[in-house]
Amino acid sequence: MATPLTPAQVATVKATAPALKEHGETITSLFYKNMLAANPGLRNIFNEANQVGGAQPRALAAAVFAYATYVDDLAKLGAAVERIAHKHASLSVQPEHYPIVGKFLLEAVATVLGDACTPEIADAWTAAYACLAEIFINREQQIYVAFENWTGWRRFRIQKKVAESTEITSFYLTPEDGMALPPYLPGQYISLQLYIRELGLRQPRQYSLSDAPGRSHYRISVKRETGKRVGIQGLISNMLHEELDEGDVVELTHPTGEFFVRMEEETPIVLISAGVGITPMVSILNNAMVAGSSRSISFIHGAHSSEARAFADTLKHASETNNIQAITFLSTLKGSEAEGVDCDFEGRVSLDKVAAERLFTSDPTTQYYVCGPASFMTDIRQQLLGRDVSEDRIHLEVFGVGK
Secondary structure (H helix, E strand, O other), rough: OOOOOHHHHHHHHHHHHHHHHHHHHHHHHHHHHHHHHOOHHHOOOOOOOHOOHHHEEEEEEEEHHHHHOOOHHHHHHHHHHHHHHHHHOOOEEEEEEHHHHHHHHHHHHHHHHHHHHHHHHHHHHHHHHHHHHHHHHHHHHHHHHHOOOOOOOEEEEHHHHHHOOOEEEEEEEOOOOOOOOOOOOOOEEEEEEEEEOOOOEEEEEEEOOOOOOOOOEEEEEEEOOOOOHHHHEEEHHHHHOOOOOOEEEEEOOOOOOOOOOOOOOOOOOOEEEHHHHHHHHHHHHHHHHHHHHOEEEEEEEOOOOOOOOOOHHHHHHHHHOOOOOEEEEOOOOOOOEEEEEEEEEEEEOOHHOOOHHHHHHOOOEEEEEEEHHHHHHHHHHHHOOOOOOOHHEEEEOOOOOOO
């Protein structure tokens, strides 16, 4: 058990916050470079795209700065800790990984800060890291226990591929071992792993499950990346689209994630998504339909065009149910397409165009679930806050490392 920080150590850690804010990304970039060079096997855990693009070092720098800022009030970091712990569990991070991370992270701090990293600072951060590692190890152990008989990577076959739009294809995945699949909460995700010959590595990616739980398969719905220079950013997604066929094998970890809806509750929910952010929302919607839920649901979705819009028939069918309503936005209308016919509104998703009664803003128990590009989620969050929706009722699903 890690020894609690002394008041002097807490004060020292908090005093380093400005330096970590200034030098954080330099520290974390050096940390990843040295750790992965010394432990190449760990490259199978870390998303290479996030390393190449710098997203992973930036995210870790922000996390370290937040920890230094709130080391004396960790409750404020509860949501972030929960999100990271689930992500770690989806990647099968183990307790033995934490000493490796600690060694190289503290060495990077000492290298970048140089003489400014006094023995007192080194001692305080060593103790602080031990406490933080213990928090994650304990929470991840609880998640692994809940996984019961499935830990680590499990082989699945692609049973079926179904094009949902010009950009998004669904993959129906069945376990190669024939054993029953555990249930999951609608909104959760899996990690999927493929071997990348060009990198000589196994690479994981997280994909939201896009169907109701309780079936003999898992379904993920994946966007194909386009453009002249897709590169490593779209590597796994495009392999799924272009190279893997029905009958091919992928590896998955147990479903997990802190973004979910419990359908036994009766409070209204509003699902707001853009693009491929629709995937966890469809899982929530389908689960409500299967369960025969009577709770009020509004589903607000935006897509670039009718061709790019996925699950249009699913939303149309759901909206025929008395308690479910769908509101759709298309950024671009083509040919004879018209607002009010092919979509509810032309343009990007704007809550200003949605009637208050369809947002359930008069009900203080309404929960709001948002998924899409980061800028979209930031915008929707601000729109909801502007309607006096409290922060604790706004739930964001962050694809990637987040911030």
